[in-house]
Amino acid sequence: MKHVKPIDAPVIVGSMALDNVKTPAGEVTDSLGGAANYSAVAASFFTPVNLVGVIGDDFPQTHLDYLESRNIDLAGVDRIDGGKTFSWSGYYDFDLNIAHTTDTQLNVFADFKPTLPDAYRKASYVFLANIDPVLQLDVLNQVEKPRLTLCDTMNFWITSKRDALIEVLSRVDVAFMNDAEARQLTGCMSTIKAAKAIQKLGPKTVIVKKGEHGALLFHEDEHFSAPSYPLEDIVDPTGAGDSFAGGFIGYIASEGDITPKTMRRAVVYGSVMASFNVEDFSLNRMRRLTPHHIAERYRKFKEIAYFEAMEEAVL
Amino acid sequence: MKHVKPIDAPVIVGSMALDNVKTPAGEVTDSLGGAANYSAVAASFFTPVNLVGVIGDDFPQTHLDYLESRNIDLAGVDRIDGGKTFSWSGYYDFDLNIAHTTDTQLNVFADFKPTLPDAYRKASYVFLANIDPVLQLDVLNQVEKPRLTLCDTMNFWITSKRDALIEVLSRVDVAFMNDAEARQLTGCMSTIKAAKAIQKLGPKTVIVKKGEHGALLFHEDEHFSAPSYPLEDIVDPTGAGDSFAGGFIGYIASEGDITPKTMRRAVVYGSVMASFNVEDFSLNRMRRLTPHHIAERYRKFKEIAYFEAMEEAVL
Numbered sequence: 263m264k265h266v267k268p269i270d271a272p273v274i275v276g277s278m279a280l281d282n283v284k285t286p287a288g289e290v291t292d293s294l295g296g297a298a299n300y301s302a303v304a305a306s307f308f309t310p311v312n313l314v315g316v317i318g319d320d321f322p323q324t325h326l327d328y329l330e331s332r333n334i335d336l337a338g339v340d341r342i343d344g345g346k347t348f349s350w351s352g353y354y355d356f357d358l359n360i361a362h363t364t365d366t367q368l369n370v371f372a373d374f375k376p377t378l379p380d381a382y383r384k385a386s387y388v389f390l391a392n393i394d395p396v397l398q399l400d401v402l403n404q405v406e407k408p409r410l411t412l413c414d415t416m417n418f419w420i421t422s423k424r425d426a427l428i429e430v431l432s433r434v435d436v437a438f439m440n441d442a443e444a445r446q447l448t449g450c451m452s453t454i455k456a457a458k459a460i461q462k463l464g465p466k467t468v469i470v471k472k473g474e475h476g477a478l479l480f481h482e483d484e485h486f487s488a489p490s491y492p493l494e495d496i497v498d499p500t501g502a503g504d505s506f507a508g509g510f511i512g513y514i515a516s517e518g519d520i521t522p523k524t525m526r527r528a529v530v531y532g533s534v535m536a537s538f539n540v541e542d543f544s545l546n547r548m549r550r551l552t553p554h555h556i557a558e559r560y561r562k563f564k565e566i567a568y569f570e571a572m573e574e575a576v577l
Numbered sequence: 578m579k580h581v582k583p584i585d586a587p588v589i590v591g592s593m594a595l596d597n598v599k600t601p602a603g604e605v606t607d608s609l610g611g612a613a614n615y616s617a618v619a620a621s622f623f624t625p626v627n628l629v630g631v632i633g634d635d636f637p638q639t640h641l642d643y644l645e646s647r648n649i650d651l652a653g654v655d656r657i658d659g660g661k662t663f664s665w666s667g668y669y670d671f672d673l674n675i676a677h678t679t680d681t682q683l684n685v686f687a688d689f690k691p692t693l694p695d696a697y698r699k700a701s702y703v704f705l706a707n708i709d710p711v712l713q714l715d716v717l718n719q720v721e722k723p724r725l726t727l728c729d730t731m732n733f734w735i736t737s738k739r740d741a742l743i744e745v746l747s748r749v750d751v752a753f754m755n756d757a758e759a760r761q762l763t764g765c766m767s768t769i770k771a772a773k774a775i776q777k778l779g780p781k782t783v784i785v786k787k788g789e790h791g792a793l794l795f796h797e798d799e800h801f802s803a804p805s806y807p808l809e810d811i812v813d814p815t816g817a818g819d820s821f822a823g824g825f826i827g828y829i830a831s832e833g834d835i836t837p838k839t840m841r842r843a844v845v846y847g848s849v850m851a852s853f854n855v856e857d858f859s860l861n862r863m864r865r866l867t868p869h870h871i872a873e874r875y876r877k878f879k880e881i882a883y884f885e886a887m888e889e890a891v892l
Contacts, residue, residue, distance in 0.1 A: 356766045357766055475787065478807075486882075486883075487807075489791075492802075494769050567802060567804075569803070572842070572876065
């Protein structure tokens with residue numbers, strides 16, 4: 263891995279959770295979850311990370327140890343004495359594209375006011391994972407002159423905090439969204455039209471995550487389509503989008519450039535990290551992952567997408 | 578275009594129709610349609626075609642003239658005196674993925690018994706477009722020693738003629754299906770599992786058409802994912818899958834080889850032809866299409882799917 267200057271370690275802000283998840287492959291309780299954790303761990307394979315979030319005093323020390331072992335700085339994580347960590351409970355049936363929520367316990371997350379340590383305010387890369395867009399704006403107001411700001415969101419905020427979300431979009435460089443969210447936000451049935459409509463709201467770069475159909479990058483006038491990895495057995499789709507964003511940001515930060523060439527590769531690294539993440543519950547697959555695995559799968563993506571240029575003679 | 582030996586002109590068997598189609602972009606009545614026509618015209622940009630189908634005496638001479646102008650041989654087309662041509666009436670709402678059928682008039686198609694002219698029986702390439710699988714089997718029994726047999730189907734036959742369809746699949750080399758059909762046939766929620774299950778039924782090669790999400794090629798153990806073309810405005814999706822299959826077969830026949838390399842390119846040519854076809858009603862876009870347009874769009878597909886191989890140094 264390249265040496266990354268501390269200032270280039272991305273700041274990742276979002277939820278840290280203890281989840282209860284059930285899928286056709288099994289179930290886990292009180293497992294490490296939350297958008298910020300999934301993103302930070304995925305990014306950590308490429309770069310050190312500065313994490314901003316909140317936990318209760320029930321958050322196991324072993325999880326904190328694991329995050330620190332991944333070179334994730336926890337100076338921005340608030341631990342609330344007597345508080346309980348945010349918890350999501352849900353299940354997936356055989357259609358793994360649909361998450362069914364059975365319970366959401368906001369707990370300490372209800373009063374989350376992200377405050378960036380001074381050292382983080384000069385960050386070059388800032389990722390606002392899926393949280394209330396009002397908080398995303400708070401974070402944007404705390405950073406001095408980031409090189410690249412990125413945000414994710416979800417259907418809940420599109421409906422309930424639309425104006426704040428539109429303001430976030432007007433201020434970030436990169437927006438991640440899944441295809442249903444892109445259509446919901448813009449009212450466009452076509453994913454292509456929806457992505458272009460989102461670009462008009464602010465972000466030069468829009469990345470549409472399409473799960474088993476891969477991902478699309480819209481960067482100014484450029485268009486790139488990344489395939490998905492042909493997984494036969496998905497154990498748990500939770501955190502796939504967050505791992506995708508983490509891989510994307512981690513790779514960008516490690517390269518230190520934001521050219522279209524790097525963005526395309528970052529989309530593939532994002533897809534690689536998401537494809538690993540869904541192979542096990544929680545962050546379990548990440549615990550066994552090595553740079554060699556990542557390199558192998560990147561090559562596999564290259565092979566899946568490869569076809570020869572045309573020979574002029576044919577037509 | 579390469580010189581194609583007559584024996585290598587693919588035989589395409591299927592419906593020839595006069596359609597009534599309404600979409601958010603407008604409507605057409607009694608327009609040239611039918612799976613065999615869409616496939617044959619798309620294939621005709623790469624190779625001469627031998628068409629097998631049935632029409633009534635209401636089928637306009639101008640349509641026959643157009644097909645012949647495309648180097649499509651009509652010796653296998655039966656014209657029934659006093660009969661009416663098959664007609665499909667339907668509409669699309671803003672979700673262009675869903676065709677709503679308002680009327681199907683089988684007419685002369687109800688008694689269709691495809692009979693191959695003697696010269697066609699030695700064909701190297703035989704495409705069984707979407708028709709009753711019992712008729713598809715009839716055609717397979719009439720060809721002597723084809724190099725490559727291909728079939729398409731639809732949800733209706735999966736439900737109503739499952740056994741015959743399974744027999745067709747056990748006898749063809751290539752199966753085209755859209756993702757919903759692949760899942761319906763196999764009962765697998767995962768497209769990847771569904772495609773592999775279809776391979777086990779017979780065809781070495783399974784091609785899953787995913788509309789706006791591109792197409793997947795499963796060829797023995799190989800996996801290839803082709804992107805879709807980012808069309809903002811789709812005028813009429815009718816015939817997209819047939820144009821895809823026609824482009825695929827036409828390219829294979831023109832190359833005269835069935836290596837994985839050629840198959841991958843054929844999937845992209847199929848995608849190219851489908852992307853043009855939906856830009857106008859009926860076969861209208863095809864009437865204005867040139868080899869230069871096809872070459873340009875193939876290059877565009879290459880650009881959309883391109884990303885750099887990894888530098889070992891990164892990880």
